[in-house]
Amino acid sequence: MTPLNHGSLTSDNRAAERKQMVEKQLVPRGIKNEAVLKSMLRVPRHLFVPDRVQAFAYHDGPLHIGEGQTISQPYIVALMLELLAPAPADRVLEIGTGSGYAAAVLSRLTAMVYTIERLANLADKARARFRALKYDNIEVRVGDGTRGWPGEAPFDGIIVSAGAPVIPRTLREQMKPGGRLVIPVGDKNHQELLLVRRKPDGGFTEEISEVVCFVPLIGQEGWDS
Ligand code: SAM
Numbered sequence: 610m611t612p613l614n615h616g617s618l619t620s621d622n623r624a625a626e627r628k629q630m631v632e633k634q635l636v637p638r639g640i641k642n643e644a645v646l647k648s649m650l651r652v653p654r655h656l657f658v659p660d661r662v663q664a665f666a667y668h669d670g671p672l673h674i675g676e677g678q679t680i681s682q683p684y685i686v687a688l689m690l691e692l693l694a695p696a697p698a699d700r701v702l703e704i705g706t707g708s709g710y711a712a713a714v715l716s717r718l719t720a721m722v723y724t725i726e727r728l729a730n731l732a733d734k735a736r737a738r739f740r741a742l743k744y745d746n747i748e749v750r751v752g753d754g755t756r757g758w759p760g761e762a763p764f765d766g767i768i769v770s771a772g773a774p775v776i777p778r779t780l781r782e783q784m785k786p787g788g789r790l791v792i793p794v795g796d797k798n799h800q801e802l803l804l805v806r807r808k809p810d811g812g813f814t815e816e817i818s819e820v821v822c823f824v825p826l827i828g829q830e831g832w833d834s
Contacts, residue, residue: 623655626667630654630683634669640687642694648717649687654680657710657738676728678824680708681770685821692791692804692818693766695719700761702783704754704826705770709735712747715768722747723761725754727827755830757783764788772800772823777830786811793823797832 627650635646655666658680662672671679681689689711695701699719703712706726712735716722724747726732732751739747750758754769755777762783769780769792776792784790784807793800802818825832 623653623667624650627651627654630667630669634684635687638684638688640684640691642687642691644718645687645690645714648690648714649683652710652713652717653742654683654710656742657708657713657735674708674731676731678707678728678731680710681823686711686714688818689768689770689791689802690715690718692802693768693789695766699765701766701768702758702761702764702780703768703770704780706732706735706749707770709738709747709749711768711770712749713739713742713744716744716747719766720746723750723758723764724748725750725752725758727751727753753828753831755779755826755828759783767791769793769826770823771826771831772797772821773826773831775830776803776805779830781805781807781813793821797825798822 631646631650655663658666658672671682674680695718700721701719703724706712706724712722712724729751732749736749757779763785764783765785765788767780767790772793786807786809788807790805793802795801800821802821804816806814827834
């Protein structure tokens with residue numbers, strides 16, 4: 610598997626909008642990771658949203674994807690991936706597949722992406738998109754992501770795309786020494802985006818990036834449904 614070579618997915622008429630998205634929304638806000646920018650230039654975000662909002666796919670904001678859920682603003686996807694800093698050989702866990710867009714962008718940066726979604730309908734649609742677009746290094750599972758993916762742990766990176774009340778203990782335990790976890794933590798309206806690192810001695814450090822607003826992480830180590 611060569612993670613940075615998934616063939617041409619830009620054979621569509623929205624490439625100019627993606628370029629604008631990168632140049633006007635991401636670079637001016639300080640996103641510098643070249644691999645993240647390149648991946649977001651190529652992944653067809655408009656194919657990850659419902660037809661009724663396709664026209665707005667490259668706008669500077671989140672969009673509704675059904676079931677009361679959202680695809681995150683492009684800048685927030687880029688920021689989270691920049692904080693995660695995935696390396697080409699890494700195995701990464703994502704919690705909150707949603708549309709599948711962030712997992713698709715991530716799949717071009719790293720060896721393997723494991724993604725968990727609690728809503729089967731969204732997971733099925735994301736899986737169909739990955740198949741159609743030939744993203745073959747993504748595995749999707751339906752379930753409670755706060756419990757992680759024990760059979761594939763530990764991970765080099767974990768990215769949580771929903772707002773948690775606290776950092777789930779299970780996810781900390783599924784990080785490799787040297788691994789990174791990016792997670793919004795706070796109340797149901799606003800969260801602080803945290804970068805948690807697991808030190809070689811097993812301890813953890815935490816850094817706050819910025820204030821964000823995510824749908825709630827619902828599960829055993831998240832919010833009640
Ligand atoms: N990364 C997604 C994308 O690119 O479209 C956006 C994710 S959306 C902001 C948050 C998702 O997290 C929702 O689809 C929601 O159903 C899911 N979710 C919430 N709690 C979850 C849990 N415990 N396990 C797995 N998925 C969860």
